Structure formats: C-alpha cells, structure tokens
Amino acid sequence: MALEDTIATLAGETKRAARQVANLSTTVKNRLLLAMADGLLARKDYIQQENEKDLAAGREKGLSAAMLDRLALSDKVIDAMVTGLKEVAALPDPVGEISDMQRRPSGIMVGRMRIPLGVIGMIYESRPNVTVDAAALCLKAGNAVLLRGGSEALHSNLALAKVLQECLAAEQIDPAAVQVIPVTDREAVTCMLQREEEIDLIIPRGGEGLIRFVAQNSRIPVLKHYKGVCHAFVDADAELEMAARIVLNGKTQRPGVCNALETLLVHRDVAEDFLPAVGRQLVAAGVEIRGCPQTKALLPEAKAAAAEDWGMEFLDLILAVKVVADLDEAMAHIAQYGSQHTETIITGRYAHAQRFLREVDASSVMVNASTRFSDGGQYGLGAEIGISTTKLHAYGPMGLRELTTCKFIVYGEGEIRE
Amino acid sequence: MALEDTIATLAGETKRAARQVANLSTTVKNRLLLAMADGLLARKDYIQQENEKDLAAGREKGLSAAMLDRLALSDKVIDAMVTGLKEVAALPDPVGEISDMQRRPSGIMVGRMRIPLGVIGMIYESRPNVTVDAAALCLKAGNAVLLRGGSEALHSNLALAKVLQECLAAEQIDPAAVQVIPVTDREAVTCMLQREEEIDLIIPRGGEGLIRFVAQNSRIPVLKHYKGVCHAFVDADAELEMAARIVLNGKTQRPGVCNALETLLVHRDVAEDFLPAVGRQLVAAGVEIRGCPQTKALLPEAKAAAAEDWGMEFLDLILAVKVVADLDEAMAHIAQYGSQHTETIITGRYAHAQRFLREVDASSVMVNASTRFSDGGQYGLGAEIGISTTKLHAYGPMGLRELTTCKFIVYGEGEIRE
Numbered sequence A, B: 001m002a003l004e005d006t007i008a009t010l011a012g013e014t015k016r017a018a019r020q021v022a023n024l025s026t027t028v029k030n031r032l033l034l035a036m037a038d039g040l041l042a043r044k045d046y047i048q049q050e051n052e053k054d055l056a057a058g059r060e061k062g063l064s065a066a067m068l069d070r071l072a073l074s075d076k077v078i079d080a081m082v083t084g085l086k087e088v089a090a091l092p093d094p095v096g097e098i099s100d101m102q103r104r105p106s107g108i109m110v111g112r113m114r115i116p117l118g119v120i121g122m123i124y125e126s127r128p129n130v131t132v133d134a135a136a137l138c139l140k141a142g143n144a145v146l147l148r149g150g151s152e153a154l155h156s157n158l159a160l161a162k163v164l165q166e167c168l169a170a171e172q173i174d175p176a177a178v179q180v181i182p183v184t185d186r187e188a189v190t191c192m193l194q195r196e197e198e199i200d201l202i203i204p205r206g207g208e209g210l211i212r213f214v215a216q217n218s219r220i221p222v223l224k225h226y227k228g229v230c231h232a233f234v235d236a237d238a239e240l241e242m243a244a245r246i247v248l249n250g251k252t253q254r255p256g257v258c259n260a261l262e263t264l265l266v267h268r269d270v271a272e273d274f275l276p277a278v279g280r281q282l283v284a285a286g287v288e289i290r291g292c293p294q295t296k297a298l299l300p301e302a303k304a305a306a307a308e309d310w311g312m313e314f315l316d317l318i319l320a321v322k323v324v325a326d327l328d329e330a331m332a333h334i335a336q337y338g339s340q341h342t343e344t345i346i347t348g349r350y351a352h353a354q355r356f357l358r359e360v361d362a363s364s365v366m367v368n369a370s371t372r373f374s375d376g377g378q379y380g381l382g383a384e385i386g387i388s389t390t391k392l393h394a395y396g397p398m399g400l401r402e403l404t405t406c407k408f409i410v411y412g413e414g415e416i417r418e
Helices: A003-022 A026-042 A044-061 A065-071 A075-090 A129-140 A151-170 A186-192 A208-217 A240-252 A268-284 A293-298 A327-337 A350-359 B003-022 B026-042 B044-061 B065-071 B075-090 B129-140 B151-170 B186-192 B208-217 B240-252 B268-284 B293-298 B327-337 B350-359
Strands: A098-103 A109-116 A119-124 A144-148 A178-180 A201-205 A230-234 A261-267 A288-291 A318-324 A342-346 A364-369 A386-388 A396-398 A404-415 B098-103 B109-116 B119-124 B144-148 B178-180 B201-205 B230-234 B261-267 B288-291 B318-324 B342-346 B364-369 B386-388 B396-398 B404-415
Touching (some): A003 A178, A026 A151, A065 A151, A119 A129, A119 A186, A201 A208, A230 A240, A240 A261, A240 A268, A240 A364, A240 B404, A268 A318, A327 A350, A396 B404, A404 B240, B003 B144, B003 B186, B026 B044, B044 B151, B129 B178, B144 B186, B240 B268, B293 B318, B318 B327
Parallel strands (some): A119 A144, A119 A201, A144 A178, A261 A318, A288 A318, A404 B364, B119 B201, B230 B342, B261 B318
Antiparallel strands (some): A109 A404, A386 A396
16 A cells, blocks of 8 residues: 555544544543553563564664664563553543633523644654653544654554553554554655645654754644743842842753753842852853853853854753843844743843843743743643743643643523524 | 746745734734724725726726625725724733643643744735725734736725835835735735745635645645535524524525525424424515425425535525434534534424534534624634634634734743653
8 A cells, every 4th residue: 555545544533533532531541541651561472572673673773872872672661551550540630621611692601612632743852751651642632643653663652552552442442543654764754744634733753854844844833942042031129049040050950851941131230249259160060151241241251152152052051141131132132032832031120020030032932930841741731741932822841731722612592593 | 027036025024924923912913903004094095096006997898786885995895994903902912822821740731832934925816895894904913915906906005005115114124025916817825825934824715626726736724615505404493483584584685705604404393383384474575496206396486406405505595404213313414515604503302402513513503593604703703814614723704813822831940841
C-alpha cells in the first residue's frame, strides 16, 4: 500500500475510535488508565526486549550516550510512565463541564459544554515515554491519538502502543484510539499533516527544525513552541537579594530547559549595587556572562555580548546581561527579542508590577518569581502535553483543558425565532 | 514595489499599531468607536461618492441586482454600521479580565489574564459594511485589523477605512490599526496568508471556494465555517405541535442563511401522525420536500430524495426528509452528513435530550428549539464576527471573547523553584 493510503487508513481508524472515546464515562476512562499502568508493569519484559532492538541499532549507528539514555526504557523510566498514568487518572475530567448558562430574552437557555477535540496528532522525536504520556492525557480528555515518534525509537513505540491497545481492547474500547504510525521518514509526517478530515490538532515536540517543518506543511491547526528565551528585569527599587535569588535560580537550577533564564536586564540605577554581587554568584556557579558595555564596566569577568546574544536560547550556563534606562526600555527589549514564553520583573513598585503584567506579550508573565515556575505541574494543571507560544486556542502550558474545546448547548421549550 | 513587499509593509505597520491598541483603556476604545460612528455620518457624502464608483463599475460589468444591492452603501446601510459601532462600544471589554487565580504550594499566585490576539486578518467578498463591522469588533477586543475585501468594493472599502483612520488619528492612535489592502487579486490573499510573523488569526467570510482556498494556503491559523447543514430530529414522544412549529421556523423564517434547517429526521413511530400534518404546512409555505421512500409514502407531494440531498446546504425553500428507526440512527445520520454547525432534537424524553446534547458533535446542539437561534446576537455574545465550525480556539458563534486569548500571570514574593 502506498504510504499516503497507509496514513489515510490509520487516520480514518483513529477518527472512528474517537467517537467512542468521546463518550466514555469518567469511570471507564480512569479504570482504563489504571489498567494501562498495570499493563506496562506486566509486560515490562516484552517492552524492554523491543526497546533493546532500538538501543542496539542506536549503538551501531553511533548515537551519543545522551541520546541512548533518552531512548532507554529502563525500570526507572517505566516506573515514571506508570506514575504518570496514575496521576492522570486522578485528575478531574474536563469533559462535560457546563458553564456560562443563561436564559436569553427569547426564553432559550444557552451555555457552553466542554467536549473533546477529537483526534490529536503527536509528532515527536527520540523519547519513547512520550507515547504513553501523550496517550494518557489525550484519552483522559476524551480524544483518540495518532502518534508519530522518531525512527530510532520505532520498536519501543510500537511495543508501548501494543500494550496500551491490549488494555483498550480489554475494556471493549476500539484499540485504534491509540495508534503509532509504523513509518518514520519525513514523508510520513507530510502525509499526516494533510489529513485535515480526520485529525483535529497537531502537537509537535522536538527541535526547532522539526517544529518549523510541521508548522509550514500542516493543513491542520498546530500548537507549537519554538523556543524559550526568558528575560528577568531587575527594576530600580527591586529587593536586590530577592532579585539575585531569582536570577540564580532561573539560570542555574536546570539550564537546559525552555523556562530557564537567558537574558538579565538591569535598571541602571541599581546596576552598580546589583551586578557585581550577582555576577560573583553566577560566576561561582559556573555561568558565563555576556554583557553590554555598561555590564562589562561593572563586571570585569564578563565577556562582551555579540549582537546575536540578545534573544539567544543558550540552554546552557550562559547569561546575556544588559543595563537599561527604565521599565520602558526593558519592555521594548523583551518585545523585540522575547519568544513569548516567560518573562519576569523583580520590582518593589506596585505600578510597575501591574504595567509589566499587563503589557508584556508572553504566555507567562511574572512578578517577583523565577521563570522556572512556568510549567503545567507548577501551575496546577496536573500534567502538561506541551507549552504553546502561539496565541490561538492555548497560550502557555497546556493541560487537559487545552485538549478540549466548548460547544454551545441550548435548552428550549419550543421557542422559535420571530 | 512588488506585491509581496507591499503586503509585508502593510502587515508590519498593522503589527506595530497592534501593540498600541492592545494597551488602550476601555474608555479610549469606546470613545474611539463612538467617534467612528459620528465620522461615518459626517463623511457620508464622501463615502457614498466613492461607493458610487464601485456601483458604476458593477453596473458596467453586469453584476446582478442582488449583488449591486449588497454593494450599495445606502443611507440605511450606513445607519446600520453606525448603530453597530454604538452597540460594540456598549459591550463589556473582555481584555484584562483575570480568572482562575489560585495560590500554589510553592507560594506563587497563578491565574489567567485575558489579552488581545494581536493582528486579525479579515478576508471577505462583496459587502463593504464588513470593513466597519469587523474593525469595530477587532478594536474593542484590543486588536489591529488588516482587511482584504472584494475587488468590486475596493473604492468603498478604502473610503470607509480612510474615515476610520481619521478617527484613529484624532485619538492619537496609529491609523495603521485599521488597514485595507489596496490590491484585490488572489495573489494578494496568498501573500497575506504567508505573513505569519505579523498576523495572528485569519477570518475568511464568503463562499465555500474562498474559504477552502484560504484554509489550504494559510500558514496562519484560520477560523473557518464552510457551510451549515442543520438537522432537526423529531423523536417518538415529541410534542408534535411544537415539532411542527420548530421545523417550519427553521426552514422558512429565513431560508438563505447558514442556521436554516436543511434536513428533517422523523422517528418512525410518529411519522404517520407527524409527516402529513407538517408536510401540508411546509408545502403551503412554498417548501419543496425531498423525501426518503417512507416519507414519500406518507406525503404524496414529496419528491424522491437523491443521494446528494442528504448533507446538502440548499439555502432555499427545499427540505430533505427522512424517517429513521430511533435516536441512534438519527445521530449516526447527523454524524455522517452534518456540518458541525447546528443540530436540534425535539423530544419529550429527558434521557434522549441529554444524550443528544452530549453526543452530537456540532458547534451548537439544541433541545426543543429552532436552529435559527444559532447566532451570536441570540446567544448574548453582543455581536458576531463569524461562526466557527472547526474546534480549535472557538467553536460556534464568535463574539468579542473569541477575538482574545489568555496568558498566565504569576504574582510572587521572591519564590524560586527547588
């Protein structure tokens, strides 16, 4: 069968299953997720045996130790997937919630009912645990899911999907509710992105190259997140010890993630007091500082920042530092170089806090807190299927609610339109 | 300048204006809308003079009377735009609303703040009043708008935009907040659909051909509505007089609109009682009935329905009628032929009402009410910029709220992530 037809068939099956999944009760969905947790443990040998095929091929191909580590379904990774399934089972079910119900002058009662989106298409790279984590969130929100993982993890992804499908079948649910596309070249992605009749939403997770490819080739709406270039602005009357703590935490607690701090902006009135002190702490923590001329004058350890350091996602122990004249210059810098991910101000002034919150265009805007809090778990969403830095449908960390939408419902008593 | 560069320049200007519009206070936005209402009346002669150029060209091209009527900016149409502006000024401002604020275990307070989308791209066909109606809704929701109307209305659209821009300038707001693209060929639409860096959302309004073209060529999210194929299902224990009233209203009150009724499904247990009576009333109202064999047996006036009559948007005094075995067959028919616009059940049975509301996948699902209520005004949204029949971001009638999104805001007191 031609690739296009294979993908069309898979997508059609997943869409049929979606109608059943949309109408499952919360009880059945939770029982299913707990059965999947048990299933992963019961079938651990099989899963690890299939995973070993991917690992062997990866070693042969000369994958780096870090990549092999991401690929491995160790006992610890399987335990984490099991815990994840149980946590999602424990989350409240967003489907069916009714809101904004009001009686209209015509007599009808109108409101909104939360419903599943339908079929979610996940496109991801190396980590096979995404197969289980994404399936759990999609199913809990009443959606079916079509998964396309990386080529290096194909055996692992197919094995995980097989176990999940066994659990679906045991609950009399169409196993096509969770499917892995067994073809891993880019062509398969391209075909998938044309299935607008079956797939309601595409969520890509991976490097910027993959995400741009998906965004540019999709006829289906895409929730995307290119990168996180997070700024902290230390205002003139910031509490400087608090500011140093937030900057240190943002940059060093986990530098390789998208909510880590990449650029520090400092009000010129406190630069002299603040920069030497925080600079010493950063350097002691192994951070390389790339500063503007004023920063360099105050911090001899700093290198000179190049033009491309502003707006750079270092994902490493590197921090760009710039002295600015005031709040307006800080917000203009963020508007120019930010990535609409997370921005924070450290300030003691009420009016500045409120202006920053209102005017900065980012999916998360904070006052006196570390950018590292920008995360579905920290926000209380329970679990996170990704972070959106585009504004349509969802903006910021996406939990179960972002995998649903609302329809209008009307309760009438025979009303007609005059 | 090449067309591509013209559109890029316009889009860039609109994006710059959007940052200013996003931060306007409600007071300023309302004053602006009222000034625009006054401006349209004060500049009526100029607007009608420019409109006359379009009408003359239209007459020369041999446009139909109906098309010329849609194109004309008569006193009545201008009054309606003025009223529309005043109504939008009176609506509550969705921007800045904070919801879901909660304290997290880390100590931070997290919530969501409603914000504008940024730049809305409207693509529409003949009616020049869309220029004003769309601009009003976009501006009130804090957005800038880039408009591309039909070629036959270009002078009218440019004149209306000029008047709106004069009002923007008088309020010290960047006039680029409302811009009409002065090029009307398809190439201009294609260029516009590539400006993902500047335009946040595309809303096409027009025929299915235009909308499909936009959906297939856009890199920007599109809120689209292809067609409205609305069904009514008369259940076994429906109150038959109520059912007849709702069917008559759905089909005949305004047959040319997307929420008009196109297909009637009747439970076989009441077909004999219901169809002859409602059939007579429909025929008396000038409706042509295209029925399944059972319908034809009960209603000799009915023509035989062809396969393509199921799922057809007649937009005319034609109704497809089918007798079904039960609720499940009715819902299966709707799942196969519906357009995710509006579906209604007429029933006396509680459990059937609840199942229909929950299980039918459409942007509006009703019990015992006419499909004609599916409308932003009737739902209390104030005014409507369109109806979305795709599920991402908005599903159903779209008002001001659907022209906004939410960002996360965090109030901290120096918290860091452990």
